[in-house]
Amino acid sequence: MATTEKPWKELSAAERQAFRLNAWLNPEGLEFESSEAEAAYKARVTRLTDAITLERTPDRVPVYAFVGFHPASWAGLSPYEAMNDYDRAAQAWLDYNLDLQADAQIPPIFNAVPARAFELLDYRSYIWPGHGLEKHQGYQYVEAEFMKEDEYDALIDDPTDFLLRTYLPRVAGAYEGFAKFPAPIDLVELPFAPSNMLGYAAPELLASFEKLAAIGKETAAWGEKMFPVIGRLMAAGLPLYDGAATKAPFDLLGDTLRGTREMIFDMFRQPEKVLEACDRLVPLCVKWVTARATSGSVPLVFIPLHKGADGFMSDEQFRTFYWPSLRRLIDGLVAEGFIPRLFAEGKYESRLEAIRDVPKASVVWHFDQTDMAKAKEALAGIACIAGNVSPSLYYTATPQEVTAYCRGLIEKVAPGGGFILDVGVVADDAKHENLRAMVQAAKDFGAY
């Protein structure tokens, strides 16, 4: 592991960011395929870093293709096959990235996930091909009320305990026994320990452990195929983009725990509890990233934003319910040297004023349908912006139309740096020649 001259504790946020950027640029223990691959890798990370840190203009506009299941369809695999045939999926993502030659790789681990493990898990938050969806369809989110309206106090009192013993048994059949997970505190004194130990005699808990063991085994078999792809792509010159992910506290509550409708009822019926819960979830959402980070972790942290978009709530509601806890999450990550990549799905035009309030040169704002010129005007000198080739373009238009759009976008928002060309929203399907046209546009028209 890379080390610093000063202890980590004594480093400032800027020093930590610089350290992580350097670790991204010089991945420890990686053997490049060739000196050309090494040079390409370093040029790409430098290009991305220059765009993100706003310190200088990059050599050209960096380009990323934030795709979902598209590598599968490109290789002739259905999403079902991508989630079930680990070998072919790994090969598809490898070949796809090598073919596309964007400035960073899209790893297989977010879409070509292990269907068999999810079957064993009996996971209820999503449906996927072969499990509620046809084989040609990518996975989709299913909302449910995994936390009841009268459970805010339990969540606020001890979020981890709530997730472990209430949320997990509800969201996944394999975790049902965890409702009986014995209290860890029993173990502090020998005479109390047997009541903890006796807990493991509960048949429900044993059944859960057996299922989880099988899930772990299946997921490890999947990981053995998938993770080497990331290393091989790095060795070929393609850096990782996102190193970790977390969620806005309001979305964690609204998407996952309560559900959209229930969350809205709570905003009117028990607004104080909503705000208290969002605050309480901030450190949890920071630790989600930092707990498994090493000093060599890739600095970008993906944060998909859902319920704060234009139309989902008023500006006042955004500033009251959504933004304060997200802002604290951003601060918490930036303090650790991470660079939040905030994916503003939908439109964010009415939020542009509010979201200027972020630590300078420390986040990436990725936009979907937001007017990019307005975004640039609002965030110039504050944050790198990324986006926003639409599905309408990459799925239905011609490569010439994609090129024309990208060229126009580059002319509009690239001057001065701080821009990464990308799709607006995750591409589960696309015409490959259109994504190629997008990547090529950055190379042809993006030089500074």
Add this chain to the structure above:
Amino acid sequence: MAHELVEALVGMKEKEVLRIAEELLGRGEDPLEILRLSQEAMGIVGERYEEGEYFLPELVMSGEILKKVAALVKPRMAAGAPAAQKLGKVILGTVRGDIHDIGKDIVAFVLDVNGFEVTDLGINVPEEKFVEAVKANDAQVLALSGFLTLAFDSMKSTVAAVEGAGLRSNVRIIIGGGHMDETVRQFTGADAYGDDAMAAVTFAKQVVGVN
């Protein structure tokens, strides 16, 4: 000056709305009048949504309060209460393969408060179900919702299915969702696309010939 029930509902004051409704019932007020006041309030909520003052939370919350008012007054209503005259019939649903419903629900709400009879087929609706509903209801408008790229294909096949059933000239079709534009409209063969929920209202009004 609006009735206090209207004011409370427009102000999202759930407990107050229910208290007033109970008081009115206790005083012998006609349950139909309570529903009429609630509808008046929903109309104002719809207007405020159209004007950009209210957003999804107010639509969802007022719908929830209305449901509670209806549950309160309906047991006391005589059977066969007269239904209000509607402007036209709209069939609405999220297309096959897509399970997103928030945008679709908003469209149902604004069409309803603007006087349309909306048949909401739900999510992941197969082509033939849309065709059957258009036929059975003699609907003037078919509104297809979808969020994912795969919805583009399902919209296209739904339009083709309507055409195949010989119904294309009877019904006008609008698509809406996350990423609709003129290019996607042409791809699917629909008559119009909507950027926001109000586009569906404007379109439906045009189709039935009202302002």
